[in-house]
Amino acid sequence: SLDRFPLGEKRLMDVKLGELGSWLGKRDFTPNGVLASIRNGHDRYYNKYINVKKGGIGGVAMLLVGYVALSYMWEYDHLSEYRLWEYDDLRVPTTYSIIHLKAL
C-alpha cells in the first residue's frame, strides 16, 4: 500500500489528512522546485488536452476561461466598487450588481 512510501514523494491525493502538514514541509519550495512543478503541470495539461491527435478548441478554451476567472479574482477588490445604478426605492436594498463591460 502507499503507507510504505516516503512522505515527501507521495502525490497530494494519496496523502492522509493528518500527514498534510509534514507533507507540505517536505515539498521542494525553492525557485527551482517551483519552476519544476510549474513545468510539470504545464506538460501534464498540454499532453492531456492539446497534444492529442484530434484536439479541438476545448484545450485552449479551458485555459482562457481559467485566465478570465483568474483575472476576476485578481481584480475583485477593484470591481466590487462598481454599482450599475442606484435604486430610488427605499424598500429595495442597494445591491452590488457587477455587469462588466466586456461580459455583455
Place this chain on the structure above:
Amino acid sequence: MTLSFFDQFMSPTYLGIPLIAVALTLPWILFPTPSARWLNNRLITLQGWFINRFTQQLLLPLNLGGHKWAALLTSLMLFLITLNMLGLLPYTFTPTTQLSLNMGLAVPLWLATVIIGMRNQPTAALGHLLPEGTPVPLIPVLIIIETISLFIRPALGVRLTANLTAGHQLIATAAFVLLPMMPTVAILTSIVLFLLTLLEIAVAMIQAYVFVLLLSLYLQENV
C-alpha cells in the same frame, strides 16, 4: 458612485503582483514549441501555418539584410495580436493600453532602424530625407519637414495605445453610462455594444499588423 472613466486601465495588484505581469506572460503559454515530429498536434500546425505565411508576406519587400529581423518581427506580431485579442475577454487586462509598454517597444526598434541605416549606408539614409523630383526652391523646407517626420515615427507606439484605449473606453462608456441611463432603449444599446465588440476584434488584429508593417517599412528604407 461610479469611479472615474479610466479605472479599467489600472493594473490591480493581488498578493503584490500586478495583473499586468500575468497578462504579459500568458501569450508565452499559448504558443507551444513544435516538437521534432513530422506531424504535430492541431494547435502547432495552425500556429506554424500562420507564422510561415505571415513571415513570408512580411519579408517580401525586404532585401537580404532585413531578413535578420524575421524572428523579431514575427514574434512581435504574435505577441501584439495575442495581447490585443486576449484583452477582449471579460475581466482581463490589456497591457498594450499602457503607453509605457508600447513606447518601450516602438522607440528602441525605430531607433535601431535609424542607427543601422546611418551606420551602414549614411548617404542613402540621409538621401531619404529628400524625395526625388522636388523643385529646387522647396528643398530646404522639405528637408526640415522630412526630418520632423523621421523623428515622429515613434508615434507607432502612440497609435497602438490610442486605438486600443479608445476602443475599450467606448465599450466601457456604452456599458456603464448609456445602459443605466436609458434602460428603455436597451436593445439599441446592446446592438451598439455588440458592434463595438466586433470592431474591437478587428482593431486588435489590424493594429498589431500595422505596427509590425510600419516597422518593416522603416527597416526596408534603411537596410
